[in-house]
Amino acid sequence: MYKKLIVILALSSFQPLAAETTESLTTEAQARIKLFSTELKTNLMQAVKQGGHPNGVQVCSVIAPEIQKKLASDGWTVARTALKYRNPANKPDQWEKQNLDWMLSASQKGEPLATMAKAEIIEDQGKKTFRFIKAIPMDTMCVACHGQTIAEEVKTKISTLYPADLATGFTPGELRGAFTLQKQLN
Numbered sequence: 001m002y003k004k005l006i007v008i009l010a011l012s013s014f015q016p017l018a019a020e021t022t023e024s025l026t027t028e029a030q031a032r033i034k035l036f037s038t039e040l041k042t043n044l045m046q047a048v049k050q051g052g053h054p055n056g057v058q059v060c061s062v063i064a065p066e067i068q069k070k071l072a073s074d075g076w077t078v079a080r081t082a083l084k085y086r087n088p089a090n091k092p093d094q095w096e097k098q099n100l101d102w103m104l105s106a107s108q109k110g111e112p113l114a115t116m117a118k119a120e121i122i123e124d125q126g127k128k129t130f131r132f133i134k135a136i137p138m139d140t141m142c143v144a145c146h147g148q149t150i151a152e153e154v155k156t157k158i159s160t161l162y163p164a165d166l167a168t169g170f171t172p173g174e175l176r177g178a179f180t181l182q183k184q185l186n
Contacts, residue, residue, distance in 0.1 A: 021185075024128070029132035029181045032071045036179065039067050041055055041141075053144040054157040060145075061087075061161045075183050080136070080153040082177030086158070086167035095122065096180050099133045106173050112136040113175055119186065128185040138176040146170045 040063065047059040062081070071078040081092040083100050092100055099118050107113050116135040121128055138146065145154055148169050158165050170176055 007104045014052045016017075022119055022121060023182045025130045025183060026132060028076075029119065029130075030117075030134070032076065032181060033179045035132055036067055036071055036078060042066055044141075048144075053151065053154045055147055057154060057157045057161060059170050077182045079180050080168060081133075081175055081180050082136075084166040084169075085177070086165050088164060090177075092180075095131055096133060096178070100175070100178060103133075103135045103178065107135070107175050113173070130183045130185055132179075132181045134179045135175055136179060138170040140172045142170070142176065143172065146176060 031079075040060075043059050043063045044056050047063075048056040049116055066077045068080075072161070079090065081096045081100070083092065083094050083097070083104065085091055103113065103116050106116065113135040114137055117133060119132045121130050123129075144150065145158065146169075148171065150158070150168060158168075167176075
């Protein structure tokens, strides 16, 4: 009886700990996303102002990976992904694809993308990993490079940097992609 009680107490005390861990990791993930988004938008707006939208494509190609690396500290992996990705390195893994499909379906039913996110602790190759994904709605600022009508000079720049580009044809408000973060816990 005593051993049974210890097991029950141990298991019941694990749930709040897991919830607390998920909550604190989610807060940290959201902070990293905010930094990423703010820095990328700032650099992108400056680049477009200085050299037009082809210059903006260059920023997304060079600066975004640098920002990701900078934010990938303390065991975090920070990235962007999409169903229709521009860079093959951003192709979604199985977990990301499943969640992107959910986001797309939910948004088509009228759920707002701006608050759409998922956090969970999963078992990955025998290791506990915290995963977080947050939707990126298509912004009006992004139409020049990801929209339905793209200027020839921008198309040329995109095809030079990304010959297998899939990330066009979007309208504002649609699911453009997602920020995806993970941290190995053990």
